[in-house]
Structures are given as C-alpha cells and as structure tokens.
Amino acid sequence: MVMxxxxxxxxVSTLSIFFTLIAVGIIYIVADTHSRIQVQEGETYSSAQVExxxxxxxxxxxxxxxxxxxxxLEEGNTIISVLKSLYPEYIVVAANSKYNFVPINDSLPKxxxxxxxxxxxxxGIYSYVVDGQVVSRxxxxxxxxxxxxxxxxxxxxxxxxxxxxxxxxxxxxxKIVVDEKCIENIEGAQAAGLDVGVYVFSQAISQAxxxxxxxxxxxxxxxxxxxxxxxxxxxxxxDSEARTNSLTVEDxxxxxxxxxxxxxxxxxxxxxxxNTEMGAMLLDFTQLxxxxxxxxxxxxxxxxxxxxDIWQYSETGSVNGINGNVDLDIWLAQ
Numbered sequence: 001m002v003m004x005x006x007x008x009x010x011x012v013s014t015l016s017i018f019f020t021l022i023a024v025g026i027i028y029i030v031a032d033t034h035s036r037i038q039v040q041e042g043e044t045y046s047s048a049q050v051e052x053x054x055x056x057x058x059x060x061x062x063x064x065x066x067x068x069x070x071x072x073l074e075e076g077n078t079i080i081s082v083l084k085s086l087y088p089e090y091i092v093v094a095a096n097s098k099y100n101f102v103p104i105n106d107s108l109p110k111x112x113x114x115x116x117x118x119x120x121x122x123x124g125i126y127s128y129v130v131d132g133q134v135v136s137r138x139x140x141x142x143x144x145x146x147x148x149x150x151x152x153x154x155x156x157x158x159x160x161x162x163x164x165x166x167x168x169x170x171x172x173x174x175k176i177v178v179d180e181k182c183i184e185n186i187e188g189a190q191a192a193g194l195d196v197g198v199y200v201f202s203q204a205i206s207q208a209x210x211x212x213x214x215x216x217x218x219x220x221x222x223x224x225x226x227x228x229x230x231x232x233x234x235x236x237x238x239d240s241e242a243r244t245n246s247l248t249v250e251d252x253x254x255x256x257x258x259x260x261x262x263x264x265x266x267x268x269x270x271x272x273x274x275n276t277e278m279g280a281m282l283l284d285f286t287q288l289x290x291x292x293x294x295x296x297x298x299x300x301x302x303x304x305x306x307x308x309d310i311w312q313y314s315e316t317g318s319v320n321g322i323n324g325n326v327d328l329d330i331w332l333a334q
Contacts (some may be wrong), residue, residue, distance in 0.1 A: 084303060091280040091305065102280040109289060109307045113332070120300070125158075126313055126330045137161055139329035141199065141312065143168075144181040146322050151185075151192035153321030161195040161331060163231060163294075166217045168201035171237040171244065174209070176216055186224060197228025199273060201235070202259065203244050210255045214262035221268075229271035230263045231294060232256055236278060253284040260291050273312075276304065294329075308332075 072082050083092045083099060090101040119127050128136035138158050142149065143165035154162075164185040169176045182198070189196050200217050204210035217230060234256055237244065244252075260270040271292040272283075279285060279295070285306060294310040297303060302311070310331045317328035 081299075081301065091276065091303075093277050093280050095277045095281065100281060104305050105286065108285055108305075110305055111307050113302055113308075115302055118300070118302070124314065124317065125328065126311075128330065128332055135332070137331040139163070139310070139331055140317070140319060140322075141165070141327045141329060142181075142185055142322070144179050146181075146324065146326060149185060149188060150321035151188040151194070154189075154319055155192040155194055157320040159194060159319055161197070161228060161329075162189045163197045163199050163228065163329070164189065166198035166200055166220055166230075167213060169203040169209070169213060171203045171239060171242045174203065174205070174243055176209075176212060178216065178220060182220065183224075190227075195227035197226055197231060197271075199231035199233045200259070201233045202255070203237070203242070204255055204259075205243055205247060205251075207255065207258055210259050211262060214259050214266075218263065218266050218268075226268060229269040229292060231271045231273050232259045233273040234278060234283070235273075235275070236282060249282060249284055252282055253287050256283065257287065271309070279304070279306070 069082055069086075072085075073079070080092055080094050080099065087101060090103055093100040093102060117128050117130055119129050121127070125138060126136070127134050127138070137160045139161040140154070140159055141163040162185070164182055165179045166182045167176060167178055186196055186198070198217065198221070200213050202210065202213055204213055221230075234252065236242075247255075256272060260272070263270045269292070271294055272288060273294040273296065274283065275296040279293075289307075293306070293308040294312065295304050295308040296312040298312075298314055300313070310329050312327055312329045314328040316325045319326055319328075
C-alpha cells in the first residue's frame with residue numbers, strides 16, 4: 001500500500017509538471033476499457049485509475065498556471081504582457097477589440113537586442129551599453145507641434161540626431177500639407193550639429209497619391225542635404241472614417257515600396273516607421289527586408305523580434321530647448 005501511494009504521488013507530480021510546462025494545454029490518455037497499464041512490476045493501474053490521475057494532475061497543473069498568472073497581474077503586469085510571456089512564439093497584438101496572435105516568421109531576420117544592455121538615466125533617457133561602452137545615439141523627432149525650438153540647447157542636452165516632419169496627408173480629407181516648421185527645423189538642427197532626416201506621414205490610398213507624397217518631399221528638399229533617411233511613416237489612424245482603413249496588406253505594402261523606391265531613386269536613403277500592429281498585421285515584412293526600420297513601442301520591456309535600426313521609445317519625453325513633450329528615439333549601432 002505504501003509503495004502504491006508513493007507511485008501514485010510520483011505519477012501525479014510528474015503529470016502536474018507536464019501540464020505546468022505546457023501552460024493550460026490538455027493531454028488525453030486513451031486506453032481500451034479492458035486494458036491494464038503497467039507502472040512497475042507487481043503494480044498496475046486500470047484505465048479508470050489513470051484517468052483519475054490525469055484529471056488530478058490537470059487540475060493541479062492548471063491551478064499552478066492560474067496562480068502564476070494571478071500573481072503576475074497582482075504585481076501590476078498588464079494582461080497583454082502576461083499573454084506575451086505565455087506565448088513567446090507569437091507576436092501578441094491588442095487590436096480591433098481583441099488579442100491577436102501572429103506567429104513569428106522564422107524566415108525574417110531577427111534583431112540581437114539584449115534588454116540587459118539597456119540603461120535609463122534619471123530623466124528617462126535610454127542608452128545601449130555593451131562592455132562598458134555606449135553604442136547607441138540619442139535622438140528625437142519633431143514637427144510643428146513642438147513650436148519654436150532652441151536647437152543649440154537641444155544639442156547641448158546630448159541629442160545627436162533628429163527626424164523632422166516634412167509632409168503629412170489628412171486621414172479624412174486626403175489633403176497633402178507641408179509642415180510649416182520643416183525647413184526652419186532642418187536648418188536649425190543642422191546648424192547646431194545634429195544629423196537630420198525627415199519623415200512623411202502618409203495616408204495615401206493609391207499609387208498616384210503615394211507618388212505625390214514622394215515628389216512633394218523631394219521638391220521640398222531641393223537644395224538641402226540630409227544625413228539621415230527620408231522615412232515613410234505609415235500608421236493606422238484610430239478613426240472609423242479614416243481613408244486608409246480599406247487598404248489590404250498587399251495594397252499598403254505596395255504603396256510603401258513605391259515610396260521607398262522613389263526616394264532611393266532620387267539619391268536619398270529610405271526607412272519605414274511602424275509600430276507593432278503595423279509590422280505584424282498590416283504590412284508584409286517578407287517584401288520589406290531590404291529597407292531600414294524605425295520601430296515605435298512605448299514599453300521598456302522591448303517587444304519586437306525582427307531587425308530594426310531605431311526605437312522610438314517614448315512620446316512624452318523631455319529635452320532642453322523644447323517646450324512640452326517630444327518623442328524620444330535611440331539609434332543602435334549596427
């Protein structure tokens with residue numbers, strides 16, 4: 001009887017571990033009603049006994065996982081962060097009033113970002129440190145929303161690069177507009193010694209419109225030299241009436257490529273700006289491996305598996321020379 005209880009305990013414990021390791025998955029053991037399952041010479045279990053043990057182990061394993069989830073949530077972790085930890089083989093995206101599980105594409109190049117190398121100072125500024133050496137650059141991106149900027153003060157605060165909004169298109173009307181502060185910001189930033197790139201906020205829904213966006217920024221930059229790329233800022237607008245809502249993944253990817261190729265053909269470097277939802281669900285990244293990436297994600301627990309060059313990690317940052325909030329970026333050495 002003692003031996004039987006010991007074997008029962010071992011079997012329950014083993015099955016419990018099994019179920020814990022596979023989270024809340026289910027293992028079914030199917031046996032003929034007349035079969036006997038040999039555990040050890042002289043000790044056997046019927047199908048009914050095994051099913052009872054499985055049920056016990058399943059309940060214990062599920063409770064262990066649920067307790068772990070409960071503890072994680074009580075520590076302040078969000079539901080989506082818990083889901084991310086439970087399903088590391090997926091990109092978990094909260095979008096369209098649900099959680100979307102997008103399989104990570106093993107064929108796409110991955111980044112080598114190590115969260116342990118990320119350091120944050122008292123002002124919330126990130127740097128990436130390897131073997132005691134900072135291998136990243138501090139940057140910001142600005143538009144007319146930032147108003148008048150003291151670029152000398154920005155440079156003195158350690159900012160090394162900036163992306164300036166050049167052109168944007170209305171998500172409702174489709175009207176294309178040149179940012180009123182674009183040229184002033186380019187000239188001021190370059191005079192202060194910053195490397196400068198520009199971005200175009202696109203809401204194009206046709207090849208003609210995306211080429212219009214490209215030609216507008218190229219004409220605007222005539223006579224100016226950039227140190228950094230022209231960025232195609234492709235975003236999903238949180239408005240049910242947004243004109244780009246009807247675009248398919250294929251449409252959006254084709255428009256993106258058209259813009260990037262147009263600016264490259266004009267002699268400029270190009271780059272794509274995207275967030276998690278855009279990169280995982282709304283663009284076909286298998287067609288975009290040749291282009292640089294600027295990833296937007298405002299969580300220190302970095303969550304993006306694929307290659308990227310720049311990380312926009314805050315939209316509420318602060319630097320000297322700018323009144324109010326500003327987007328903060330970190331450019332990692334390649």
